[in-house]
Structure formats: structure tokens, C-alpha cells
Amino acid sequence: DLRSDTVTLPTPEMRDAMARAELGDDVYGEDPTVNRLQEMAAERLGKEAGLFVTSGTMGNLIAVLAHCSRGDEAIMGTLAHTFLFEQGGVSAVGGVVPHTIPNQPDGTLDLAEIRSAIRGADVHFPVTRLLLLENTQNRCGGAVLTTEYTRKAADLAHEHNIKLHLDGARIFNAAATLNVDVKELTLPADSITFCLSKALCAPVGSVLCGSREFIQSALRQRKQLGGGMRQAGVLAAAGIIALEKMSARLGEDHERAHRLAEGLANIPGFFLDFGEPASNMVFVSMDSAIKQTASQAADLLAKQGIRVGAVGEKRFRLVTHYWIDDLSVQKTIKAFACLGKSY
Structure with a gap:
């Protein structure tokens, strides 16, 4: 989540x-x-x-x-x-x-x-x-x-x-x-x-x-x-x-945010809104050629067990925290890559 x-x-x-x-x-x-x-x-x-x-x-x-x-x-x-x-x-x-x-x-x-x-x-x-x-x-x-x-x-x-x-x-x-x-x-x-x-x-x-x-x-x-x-x-x-x-452990969340951002940025049709994350937030948007809105895409991701925030017509916010581990990051990147196949 x-x-x-x-x-x-x-x-x-x-x-x-x-x-x-x-x-x-x-x-x-x-x-x-x-x-x-x-x-x-x-x-x-x-x-x-x-x-x-x-x-x-x-x-x-x-x-x-x-x-x-x-x-x-x-x-x-x-x-x-x-x-x-x-x-x-x-x-x-x-x-x-x-x-x-x-x-x-x-x-x-x-x-x-x-x-x-x-x-x-x-x-x-x-x-x-x-x-x-x-x-x-x-x-x-x-x-x-x-x-x-x-x-x-x-x-x-x-x-x-x-x-x-x-x-x-x-x-x-x-x-x-x-x-x-x-x-x-x-x-x-x-x-x-x-x-x-x-x-x-x-x-x-x-x-x-x-x-x-x-x-x-x-x-x-x-x-x-x-x-x-x-x-x-x-x-x-x-x-x-x-x-x-x-x-004392917040740096771990920031490191995972960086890895998540890097993985999402490498998916065709997705781009980072603010570049490399400064802390534990990743803002990523979809290309207009992707048919779904962010809200619709978030619903599709939720069916795969990945919950993200839709904060605009084509924009998502993802926030790392204590309960997000390395496997969570990998699963999230993989789920977004499936969305990107429609690009």
C-alpha cells in the first residue's frame, strides 16, 4: 500500500x-x-x-x-x-x-x-x-x-x-x-x-x-x-x-523511493514529475497515449494487490514507508510495467 x-x-x-x-x-x-x-x-x-x-x-x-x-x-x-x-x-x-x-x-x-x-x-x-x-x-x-x-x-x-x-x-x-x-x-x-x-x-x-x-x-x-x-x-x-x-531508519524508505523511481522511469509511457525523489515520495505520470486515467489505472493496480494514489488525470503519488520492503518495490515496478504494455 x-x-x-x-x-x-x-x-x-x-x-x-x-x-x-x-x-x-x-x-x-x-x-x-x-x-x-x-x-x-x-x-x-x-x-x-x-x-x-x-x-x-x-x-x-x-x-x-x-x-x-x-x-x-x-x-x-x-x-x-x-x-x-x-x-x-x-x-x-x-x-x-x-x-x-x-x-x-x-x-x-x-x-x-x-x-x-x-x-x-x-x-x-x-x-x-x-x-x-x-x-x-x-x-x-x-x-x-x-x-x-x-x-x-x-x-x-x-x-x-x-x-x-x-x-x-x-x-x-x-x-x-x-x-x-x-x-x-x-x-x-x-x-x-x-x-x-x-x-x-x-x-x-x-x-x-x-x-x-x-x-x-x-x-x-x-x-x-x-x-x-x-x-x-x-x-x-x-x-x-x-x-x-x-x-533513525527513514533513510531506508528514501533509498527504496529512489529504486522505485528508477524502475518506473524506465517503463515506456511513464515519466517522473519531479526527477529523483527528495525524500519518500515518488510522483509519476503516464503519457497521454495510455488510455486509462490515473484513477482507472489505480483500480487495475489494486486488483494486483498494489495500491497507489491517483493525484491527477494522469499522475500518481507513491509513498514508501516502514511496511514497504524491497519485494514490494519490485512488485510495484512489475505491475506498472504491465500497464505500460498498452503504450
Whole structure:
């Protein structure tokens, strides 16, 4: 199943940890397993505090609510997950206005365009309060934002008294690609959300990290959104294993993504949309001469036991993860080759 790394099931070690987790009431701050996860996450990312939330979507929304007031403006990419795939929550719930600028092919936002998007003091304008970046950038092929770029973007934001929030759903994948400590990518940001339930293989949850003052505000926002959980240590226990064990093995997923991309690129009628994968995502398209749409082709592949995501008329997204081994890669290439015979 290559539709996403969200399909990952918890490992046996995670299941055992969940069964044995020490529990308390987290709304009272008394679940020791949740507290440990939050402290671990904050330490790994170089922040003062962390907050366990149900999803990356909730974490991003909470961050925007904590940084912004109603009517404020947040700069983000036209391909940002927060803009495209979070149901407009920043506007619907927070009354915050997205100011979008184009993502570059490498996932970045042009610094000059960011500077131009920052509102002046004219009373006709909303106040620019937040810059939001995504690393890795999903719709740019899993592109990785570098440490240098993140620092420059943060410096630009802070120069104008604007906060930087990092949607780091797959930030550990970015660190694996760059072969750096994840702190190098997160320290410049004022806040960051990362997912436990994607490449890190936990069943549920994300962690939002930032300063103690910010997390205290975020805690109130989480409660208002109905995100307070009671004996949540059952879930947090898997997150601890994810941080301790899974973040160190992500390079294996990236290597398999490279082999998968190479194999697909060699099939007549198929081509890579973003070249060699930057992390664990492969975007591949079919030539227009192939009769099927991507959705129809995905249905045919599913009958062969290969599940992939159709993300356009002729485009697929395939995501490698813990449960995709070398044999899975070989089977997938072979199944696509059968599709290519109609070319």
C-alpha cells in the first residue's frame, strides 16, 4: 500500500508499549506517558515545550490560532497543505486570512515575494502576523527545505515582527535527506507541528512544539477545539517508540523511493514529475497515449494487490514507508510495467 505513509500500522513494539502504558488524565496534565512524549518531542526539536494533538491538521490550526488574531493575515504557499487540504480552517475557525504566494519547484517560497507580501502600516490592510512553511513539501514532490533557507526565511519574518510556523509533518524525513540533526531545521521556527502517524509509524497523533508561553496558549486552543483527551498515554506510548526508534531508519524508505523511481522511469509511457525523489515520495505520470486515467489505472493496480494514489488525470503519488520492503518495490515496478504494455 503506497497511497501514503499514513497507512502504516503500529509495530509490535508499539502495540506492546501501548498495552503497558502508564496512564492518567491528560486534561489535568497527569498522564505521565503523554508528558514524557511532549518533553521528548520538545527536546528533539530544540523547543521549550510540546503539546500532543490528534493530527497535523489540528496542530497547524492551533498554531495559527495561537499566533494570530481574527482578521490577521498568514503568508503561505499556494501548494501548502494548510491552504489546500485543511478545509480552510484558519479562515473558518480562526478568521485568519491566507495570503498565498507561489511555491517554487524546490518547495520554497521566494524570499523577495515573501517580503513583498508583508503588509505595510496602511490601515486599509490586514496585519501580517505569520509566515507558514512546509518541510517536506508534499505537492512539490516531497521537496526538502534546507537549513540555510529556513534560517533566511525566519530572519526575514522576525525582521518584520512576524512569527514563523513550520508544518513539519515529515520533518524527520527532511533531516534524513540532509543528514542533519532535526534541530537544525526547527530551531529557526517559532513553532512546529510534526506527525507521529506518517513515516514514524505510530497510529495516531502529532506534536506541536514551541516556547512555554506559546504552548500554554496552544493548550487553551486545543481545549476549545475539543482536542483534550483523557488517558491519552495509550496513544502517546506509540509516539515515544516512534521518536526513539523510527526516526533513525527513514533513510531506508528514501533509498527504496529512489529504486522505485528508477524502475518506473524506465517503463515506456511513464515519466517522473519531479526527477529523483527528495525524500519518500515518488510522483509519476503516464503519457497521454495510455488510455486509462490515473484513477482507472489505480483500480487495475489494486486488483494486483498494489495500491497507489491517483493525484491527477494522469499522475500518481507513491509513498514508501516502514511496511514497504524491497519485494514490494519490485512488485510495484512489475505491475506498472504491465500497464505500460498498452503504450
